[in-house]
Amino acid sequence: MDGPRTSEAPEPSSRGKAHTMVTIRHQRPVAARQAAPTARPSWTTTDGPVPDSTRVRRGFHRPLLAPLASAAAVSAVLVLTACGSEGEEASAAAAPGVTAETLANDLASVTEMPNPRDTTHSCSSEDIGDHACEQMITTDTLSVYQLPGSDSAEHWADTLGQTHTVAVVGPFLLKWQYTPAPDDFDAVVDRAEEAVG
Numbered sequence: 001m002d003g004p005r006t007s008e009a010p011e012p013s014s015r016g017k018a019h020t021m022v023t024i025r026h027q028r029p030v031a032a033r034q035a036a037p038t039a040r041p042s043w044t045t046t047d048g049p050v051p052d053s054t055r056v057r058r059g060f061h062r063p064l065l066a067p068l069a070s071a072a073a074v075s076a077v078l079v080l081t082a083c084g085s086e087g088e089e090a091s092a093a094a095a096p097g098v099t100a101e102t103l104a105n106d107l108a109s110v111t112e113m114p115n116p117r118d119t120t121h122s123c124s125s126e127d128i129g130d131h132a133c134e135q136m137i138t139t140d141t142l143s144v145y146q147l148p149g150s151d152s153a154e155h156w157a158d159t160l161g162q163t164h165t166v167a168v169v170g171p172f173l174l175k176w177q178y179t180p181a182p183d184d185f186d187a188v189v190d191r192a193e194e195a196v197g
Helices: 052-058 062-094 100-107 150-160 182-196
Strands: 135-138 142-146 166-169 172-176
Touching: 100 135, 100 142, 100 172, 100 182, 150 166, 150 172, 166 182, 172 182
Parallel strands: none
Antiparallel strands: 135 142, 142 172, 166 172
16 A cells, blocks of 8 residues: 555445544644743732832832941941940959850850850759859850859769760860760860860
8 A cells, every 4th residue: 555544434344343444643742832931920909910110119119228227237236335345344353264155155166056045044043052053155056054163063964964965174064955976076175175274
């Protein structure tokens, strides 16, 4: 057969069954529709889309906000500096040397210490007695306890060491919120020993 095959329905045979010839055709796949380029989503109101020119007028104008934000930040820094100056002089006179806060700041150079906060109230109650802490700085990774002496630090190490990784450096107790890598532990303890002396 040289020509294309077509489908024919021949005459029914003697048995009453019809034979059908099927034409094989090769169809090309239909090209996928390409998505139209998407436009920026428009803001809509009950009246319909809001044009870009209206949107700029209704929203905040960035060039005006930048100087205001900068001025607010500078003002906040000046106010905090003025308030903090008196407290720093008083605390430096009351407690010369290394404190839990200064040690925590120093340890931040060798390990991450996010979200530092003074939590002295949680370990300085009269119920604790002789082992009450003088200052405690807690971060998300490490807590620094300043205690009256190394005996108190050892007491807390025995208690807290059952559930946490701890290290005693003089009158300071370092308590990790997780199990540190050995290198990280050594770096923190070495730095604390240098700072405490």
